[in-house]
Amino acid sequence: xxxxxxxxxxxxxxxxxxxxxxxxxxxxxxxxxxxxxxxxxxxxxxxxxxxxxxxxxxxxxxxxxxxxxxxxxxxxxxxxxxxxxxxxxxxxxxxxxxxxxxxxxxxxxxxxxxxxxxxxxxxxxxxxxxxxxxxxxxxxxxxxxxxxxxxxxxxxxxxxxxxxxxxxxxxxxxxxxxxxxxxxxxxxxxxxxxxxxxxxxxxxxxxxxxxxxxxxxxxxxxxxxxxxxxxxxxxxxxxxxxxxxxxxxxxxxxxxxxxxxxxxxxxxxxxxxxxxxxxxxxxxxxxxxxxxxxxxxxxxxxxxxxxxxxxxxxxxxxxxxxxxxxxxxxxxxxxxxxxxxxxxxxxxxxxxxxxxxxxxxxxxxxxxxxxxxxxxxxxxxxxxxxxxxxxxxxxxxxxxxxxxxxxxxxxxxxxxxxxxxxxxxxxxxxxxxxxxxxxxxxxxxxxxxxxxxxxxxxxxxxxxxxxxxxxxxxxxxxxxxxxxxxxxxxxxxxxxxxxxxxxxxxxxxxxxxxxxxxxxxxxxxxxxxxxxxxxxxxxxxxxxxxxxxxxxxxxxxxxxxxxxxxxxxxxxxxxxxxxxxxxxxxxxxxxxxxxxxxxxxxxxxxxxxxxxxxxxxxxxxxxxxxxxx
Numbered sequence: 011x012x013x014x015x016x017x018x019x020x021x022x023x024x025x026x027x028x029x030x031x032x033x034x035x036x037x038x039x040x041x042x043x044x045x046x047x048x049x050x051x052x053x054x055x056x057x058x059x060x061x062x063x064x065x066x067x068x069x070x071x072x073x074x075x076x077x078x079x080x081x082x083x084x085x086x087x088x089x090x091x092x093x094x095x096x097x098x099x100x101x102x103x104x105x106x107x108x109x110x111x112x113x114x115x116x117x118x119x120x121x122x123x124x125x126x127x128x129x130x131x132x133x134x135x136x137x138x139x140x141x142x143x144x145x146x147x148x149x150x151x152x153x154x155x156x157x158x159x160x161x162x163x164x165x166x167x168x169x170x171x172x173x174x175x176x177x178x179x180x181x182x183x184x185x186x187x188x189x190x191x192x193x194x195x196x197x198x199x200x201x202x203x204x205x206x207x208x209x210x211x212x213x214x215x216x217x218x219x220x221x222x223x224x225x226x227x228x229x230x231x232x233x234x235x236x237x238x239x240x241x242x243x244x245x246x247x248x249x250x251x252x253x254x255x256x257x258x259x260x261x262x263x264x265x266x267x268x269x270x271x272x273x274x275x276x277x278x279x280x281x282x283x284x285x286x287x288x289x290x291x292x293x294x295x296x297x298x299x300x301x302x303x304x305x306x307x308x309x310x311x312x313x314x315x316x317x318x319x320x321x322x323x324x325x326x327x328x329x330x331x332x333x334x335x336x337x338x339x340x341x342x343x344x345x346x347x348x349x350x351x352x353x354x355x356x357x358x359x360x361x362x363x364x365x366x367x368x369x370x371x372x373x374x375x376x377x378x379x380x381x382x383x384x385x386x387x388x389x390x391x392x393x394x395x396x397x398x399x400x401x402x403x404x405x406x407x408x409x410x411x412x413x414x415x416x417x418x419x420x421x422x423x424x425x426x427x428x429x430x431x432x433x434x435x436x437x438x439x440x441x442x443x444x445x446x447x448x449x450x451x452x453x454x455x456x457x458x459x460x461x462x463x464x465x466x467x468x469x470x471x472x473x474x475x476x477x478x479x480x481x482x483x484x485x486x487x488x489x490x491x492x493x494x495x496x497x498x499x500x501x502x503x504x505x506x507x508x509x510x511x512x513x514x515x516x517x518x519x520x521x522x523x524x525x526x527x528x529x530x531x532x533x534x535x536x537x538x539x540x541x542x543x544x545x546x547x548x549x550x551x552x553x554x555x556x557x558x559x560x561x562x563x564x565x566x567x568x569x570x571x572x573x574x575x576x577x578x579x580x581x582x583x584x585x586x587x588x589x590x591x592x593x594x595x596x597x598x599x600x601x602x603x604x605x606x607x608x609x610x611x612x613x614x615x616x617x618x619x620x621x622x623x624x625x626x627x628x629x630x631x632x633x634x635x636x637x638x639x
Contacts, residue, residue, distance in 0.1 A: 011376050011405050011406025011407055011408055012027050012028075012376060012406055012407040013027070013028050013029065013030055013032070013033035013373065013374065013375050013376065013407065014026065014027060014028065014373070014374040015028045015032070015033070015036070015372070015373055016371065016372045016373070020350070020351055020353075020370055021350075021351065021369055021370050022369075023364070023369045025374060030407060030409070030417075033358075033373050033375060034414075034417050034418060034421060035421065036372075036373055037330065037358045037373055037418060037421075038418060038421035038422050040328050040356040040358075040372075041053050041077075041328050041330075041418075041422060042422065043328075044327045044328040044356070047327070048324040048325065048327055049323075049324055050077055050078045050079055050301075051078070051079065051080045051301060051302055051323050051324055052080075052324045052325060052326055052327045052328060053077070053079040053080065053326075053327075053328045053329070054079060054080040054082070054304055054312075054326045054328070054329050055070045055071075055073060055074045055079055055082065055329070055330045055331075055332075056082065056306070056309070056329055056330070056331045056332075056334065056336065057070045057082065057331065057332045057333045057334055058084065058086060058087075058306070058333050058334035059087065059333060059334070060332070060333030060334055060335075060536065061333050061380060061385070061411070062387055063380065063383075063385025063386060063387055063398060064286070064288060064291060064385065064386060064387070064388070064440065065291055065384070065385045065386070065411075065412055065433045065436050065437060065440075066333075066383060066385050066410060066411040066412060066433075067333055067411075068288060068291050068292050069291055069292070069411055069412050069415050069428070069436075070330070070332055070411065070415055071291075071292040071293060072291065072292055072293035072415065072419075072426055072428050072429070073293075073330075073415050073418060073419055073422075073424055074293075075292065075293040075294070075296045075297045075298070075426075076293050076296055076419065076424040076425060076426045076429075077422060077424050078298050078301050079301070080301065080302055080303070080304050080323070080326065081297075081301055081302065081303040081304070082303070082304065082306060083303045083304060083305045083306060083494045083624070084306055085305055085306050085307040085623075085624040085625050085626065086306050086307045086339075086340070086625075086626050087244070087247065088244070088247055088279075088625075089247065089493075089620070089623055089624050089625030089626075090246060090247040090248070090249070090250075090252030090253045090256070090620060090625040090627075091242075091243075091244055091246040091247035091252060091253070091256050091278060091279075092247075092278070092279065092281075092491055093253045093256075093486070093489050093491045093493075093622055093623055094246060094252060094253035094254065094255065094256025094257040094260070095242065095256055095257070095260055095276075095278040095279070096489050096490060096491050097253070097257045097481055097484035097486060097489045098257055098260045098261060098264065098276075098473075098480050098481050098482075098484065099260070099276075099469065099473050099474060099480065100473050100474030100475040100481070100490065101282045101473075101474035101490075102278070102279050102280070102281045102282040102491075103279075103280055103281070103282040103283050103462070103467065104275055104276055104277035104278065104280070104467065105239070105269075105274070105275040105276075105277055105467050105468055106393060106461045106464075106467055107129060107130065107133065107241070107277055107280075107391065107392055107393070108133060108461075109133075109239060109272055109273045109274075109275075110130065110133035110134050110136075110137055110239045110241065110273065111133040111134075111136040111137050111140070111273075112137065112141070112237065112272055112273035113134075113137045113141070113143050113237045113238065113239040113273035113274065114137070114141060114142075114143050114144070114235045114236075114237040114238070114273065115143055115144045115145075115146065115231060115232060115235040115237065115238040115239070116133075116134040116137060116138075116143060116144075116145050116146070116238075116239050116241065117146045117147075117148065117232065117238060117239065117240045117241065118130065118134065118145065118146070118147045118148070118155055118159075118241050118243070119146075119147075119148040119149075119170070119240060119241065119242050119243060119245075119259055120148065120149065120170065120242060120243035120244065120245030120246045120259075121149075121155070121241065121242075121243020121244060121245060122149070122153045122154060122155045122243075122527075122528065122530075123155045123241070123243070124153070124154035124155040124157075124158065124530075125153070125154055125155070125528070125530040126528065127243075127391050129391065129392055130241055130391070131155070131158070134241075135158070137273070138160075144160045144161065144231060144235070145158060145159050145160050145161075146159060146160065146161045146162075146163065146228060146231065146232075147159035147161075147162050147163065148163045148165065148170070148173070149163075149164065149165075149245065150164065150165060150166070150167045150245070150525055150527075150589070150590075150593065150595070150629070151164060151525075151527070151553065151586075151588050151589045151593070151595045152164060152586075152588025152589070153527075153588075154530065156588075161224075161227065161228060161231065163220055163224060163228060164219075164220075164588065164589070164590060165218040165219055165220055165590070166217070166218055166219045166523070166590055166592075166593060167249060167513070167523050167525050167593060167629055167630065168249040168250070168251055168252075168255070168513040168523075168629075168630060169214075169217050169218040169219070169509060170246065170249075170255035170256075170258065170259055171251065171254050171255040171258040171259075171507060171508055171509045171510060172209070172213070172214040172217040172218050172509035173214055173218050173220065173225065173228075174255070174258035174259045174261065174262055174507060175206055175209035175214065175258060175507050175508060175509065176209055176210060176211045176213065176214030176215075176225050176229070177225065177228055177229040177232065177262055178202070178206050178209075178229075178261065178262060178265050178507070179206045179207070179209045179210055179211070179229075180211065180225070180226055180229035180230065180233070181229055181232075181233045181262075181265050181266060182203045182206060182265070184229075184230070184233065186229070186230070186233030186234065186266065187199075187203075187233075187265050187266065188265070188266055188267025188270075190267070191264070191267030191269070191270055192264065192265065192267070195264065195269070195469070195472065195473065195478070195479060195480055196264050196479055196480045196481075196482055197477070197479040197480065197481050197482055197483055198482045198483045198506075199265075199482065201482070201483065201506065202261075202265075202482045202483075202506055202507070205506045205507075205508075206507075209508070209509075211225040211226055211229075214509075217509055219590045232262060232266055232268075233266055236266065236267065236268060236270075236271045236274060237268070237271050237272065237273035237274045238263070238266065238268045238274055239268075239273055239274060239275060239276075239277065240259065240260070240262065240263050240268070240275070240276040240277065241277055242256060242259055242260060242276060242277065242278045243278075245629070246259070247625060248525070248626075248627060248628045248629035248630065249513055249627055249629055249630045250498070250512045250513050250514065250620050250621075250627045250630050251509075251510040251511075251512050251513055252620070252625070252627070253486075253503075253620075253621065253622055254503060254504060254507075254508065254510040255510075256278070257484060257507060258507035258508065259276070260276045260278075261480075261482055261507050262276070263275050263276040264276075264480045264482070269468050269469060269480075270468065270470075272464070274468075275467075275468055279390045279391065280389060280390060280391070280392070280393050280460075280461075281388075281390055283393060283460050283461070283462055284388045284395060284444065284446075284460055285444055285445065286388060286440065286444045287440065287443040287444045288440055289440075289443060290427065290428045290431065290436055290439050290440065290443070291428060291436050291440055293426045293428060296426060302320075302321045302323050303321075303494045304319070304320075304321070304326070305319065305494070305497075305619070305624055306340075307340065307341060307617055307619075307624065307625065307626040308617050308619070309336050309340050309346055309349065309617075310340065310341070310342045310343070310344075310345030310346035310348070310349055310617055311342075311345065311617060312326055312349070313326060313345075313346065313348075313349020313350060313352065313355065314345055314348055314349045325354075326355070327354055327355055327356065328355070328356045328357075329355070329356070329357045329358070330358045330360070330418070331357065331358070331359045331360065331361075331367060331371075332360045332377070332411050332414075333411070334367075335361075335365040335366060335367045335534075335535045336367055337350055337365070337366040337367040337369075337370055337602070338365065338366040338367065338535045338599060338601055338602055338610055338612070339534050339535050339599050339612065340612065340617075340626075341612055341615040341616055341617040341626045341627075341628065342576055342612070342613075342615060342616055342617040343577065343602070343609070343610055343612040343613040343615075344576065344577045344609075344613050345576075345617065346612075347370075350367075350370040351370070356372050357370060357371045357372055357373075358371060358372065358373040358374075358375065359371035359373070359374050359375070360374075360375040360376075360377045360411065360414055361374060361375070361376070361377055362376070362377045362378075362379060362408075363539045365535065365601070366535075366601055366602050366603070366610075375409070375414060376406060376407055376408040376409070377408060377409070377410070377411065377414075378404045378408045378409065378410045378411075379404075380398055381398075381400070381401045381402050382400060382401075382402055382403065382404040382408065382410070383400050383404075383410040383411075383412070383433060384397075384398070384399055384400045384432075384433040384434050384437065385397075385398050385433060385437070386398065386437045386440070386441070386449075386452070388460075393459060393460050393461035394457040394458060394459055394460065395441075395446060395452070395457060395458040395460055396456065396457040396458075397437070397449070397452045397453055397456065397457070399453070410433070412433050412436075415429070416429045416430075434449055437449045437452075438450075446458055446460075474490075482506060482507065483505050483506055484505075486500060486503050486621075486622045487500065487622060489622065491623060493622075493623035493624070494623070494624070495623075496621070496622055496623065497619035497620065497621060497622065497623055497624040497625075498618070498619045498620045498621035498622070498624070499512060499621050500621040500622040500623075502621070503621055503622060512621070513627075513630050514616065514627070514630050514631055514632045515632060516592060516632050517632060519634060520574055520632035520633055520634050521592065521634065522554075522558075522592055522593070522594050522632065522633050522634065522635055523592060523593050523594065523630075523631065523632060523633075524552075524572065524594045524595075524596065524614060524629075524631040524632070524633045525593070525594070525595050525596075525628075525629035525630075525631075526596055526597075526598060526599065526611050526612070526614075526615065526628050526629060526631075527595050527596070527597050527598075527629065528597065528598070528599075529547050529597040529598055529599075529600075530546075530547075530597075531543040531546045531547050532547065532598065532599065532600075534599050535598075535599045535600075535601065538599070538600060538601050538604075547597075547600075549581070549582060549604065550581040550582070550596065550598065550600045550604055550605055550611070551581055551582050551583065551584040551596065551597070552570060552572060552581055552582075552583055552584065552594050552595070552596045552635070553584045553585075553586040553588075553589060553594065553595040553596070553597075554583060554584075554585065554586065554589070554593075554594050554635070555585075555586070555587060555589055555590070555591045555592075555593070556585045556586075556587055557591055558591055558592065559583065559585050562635060562636060562637065563637060564583050564585075564635070564637050565583070565585075566583060566584060566585040567582055567583065567584075568582065568583045568637050568638075569581070569582055569583075569606065569637070569638040570582070570583045570635055570636065570637055570638055571635070571636055571637075571638050572594070572596075572614060572633045572634070572635050573614070573633060573634055573635075574614055574631065574632060574633045574634065576613060576614055576615070576616065577609060577613030577614060578607075578609060578613065578614075579605055579607070579609045579610065579611055579613055579614060580605060580606035580607050580609070580638055581596065581605055581606065581611075594633065594635065596611050598610075598611055599611065599612070606638075612628075614631050614633055615627070615628050615631055616630075616631065
């Protein structure tokens with residue numbers, strides 16, 4: 011609970027206590043030295059969503075912009091799912107999630123809501139209890155949510171687009187498509203129908219591993235149930251074809267006309283309803299667009315000096331890291347760890363725990379938790395803006411992200427009015443700039459319900475495009491999603507909903523597909539330090555089908571090795587018949603040190619750029635498996 015300075019080799023975890031002044035002076039000196047040697051772009055502040063409060067999470071950008079450091083392109087979480095949804099609707103917003111309670115069918119697709127979205131299950135189970143609604147769960151393994159389903163569809167990873175297309179094929183074939191709705195609200199219904207004639211349930215069955223009967227049952231259920239609410243999750247964002255899959259799934263509600271009904275439509279995230287103006291928090295008024303933008307998910311390639319990842323600019327030689335643990339959670343971990351081991355790289359980590367990344371730091375700063383500072387929180391899976399007041403004093407010498415950023419700004423000569431404002435002042439200014447009144451008003455009510463009126467949320471006046479039409483046939487590159495230009499094989503993206511074969515498919519040498527799904531008691535790498543969570547999760551495991559285990563002479567509890575061209579990880583086998591054959595599930599994200607050889611699961615994941623705008627395909631990995639000696 012005090013600042014630390016590394017005294018041993020990188021990664022050894024040997025530190026000594028220092029004062030805050032020494033820590034901040036050291037960081038500032040290293041940053042200024044990097045600027046003198048290589049230019050300001052050699053400094054890269056790096057962060058993510060360890061806190062979801064906007065002042066503490068995003069304030070680091072104010073320092074980045076004021077100093078013209080390398081800018082940060084956030085790709086590690088939403089970059090595949092969000093463009094896929096927006097490609098259809100034109101806007102990241104949908105029906106009120108509370109309407110699920112008024113649905114006659116709730117489709118939970120690509121999210122383990124029992125573990126991650128309690129509000130979803132509250133509304134869905136209420137609909138089942140009070141209205142007799144059916145709950146459908148579509149996922150790649152039998153998780154806690156699938157166990158609650160009336161209809162459970164366990165498909166192969168990355169095949170959601172094939173399922174969606176076959177469902178729409180049945181809707182057209184059996185007269186369950188709402189032709190009047192499509193004629194008024196969609197762009198290419200006739201072209202879609204013609205395209206889907208060959209996307210039969212038999213075609214999709216061979217791709218997804220689902221039976222024809224399962225696909226047809228699902229299609230008839232949603233086709234005959236107008237009040238069907240599609241709750242589309244972040245599982246879509248973990249496959250290389252995730253944007254295409256998300257778009258295909260969202261198209262079903264447009265074919266059935268579910269959007270027209272209370273309790274119907276397709277929802278993913280409500281980010282667009284708040285219209286937040288974070289000018290002062292992020293220093294958006296001093297952004298220099300000529301400064302390069304570096305891809306968060308390609309941190310390994312950036313730190314190991316790959317020219318394309320560096321965009322032809324200088325090496326990164328100094329970093330400040332807040333709210334994230336890239337030495338554990340970033341893809342292609344071996345590359346990431348090689349980068350962090352560079353002796354010419356200075357790293358300061360502001361953290362609550364001694365994470366894998368903190369162990370690699372030169373300076374470690376103790377950080378506050380959410381009860382120890384003021385911030386505000388807009389929802390993604392709901393529709394509220396909430397205020398999180400400081401309730402207790404920080405322990406030890408912990409300081410908030412805002413305090414650290416402002417103290418560094420002073421030492422670095424960075425100027426912006428936001429550095430002279432308190433968190434409460436920043437919250438107040440942001441709320442006023444965004445049309446939500448000020449902090450005093452928010453404090454009186456605790457939260458603001460920002461849900462738009464029904465007609466707007468259901469696009470009764472048309473979808474968010476100039477012609478007001480939902481896009482069955484999107485122009486992917488013109489999708490209104492904040493991005494740094496097209497990435498990956500974007501030119502090959504299908505024009506209409508389809509199964510896009512761009513995933514990392516199994517082959518002779520790598521006969522399995524691996525997904526690194528979230529563990530119920532962790533939140534990515536958060537809570538891996540708490541004894542209760544560790545006790546519940548026990549140890550890193552890989553789930554595989556009993557028949558696959560028998561073929562590889564693997565028994566339950568055996569130590570096994572997973573591998574591919576990127577690396578190898580050793581963990582224990584768990585026999586589990588809730589997956590399709592050829593599919594492996596390893597729930598986490600466990601610290602690297604919890605694996606037998608200290609090699610975490612992300613040594614197996616790839617950091618290649620995905621279409622259309624980048625992203626990390628954590629559930630899209632081909633691997634081999636064998637029993638360890």
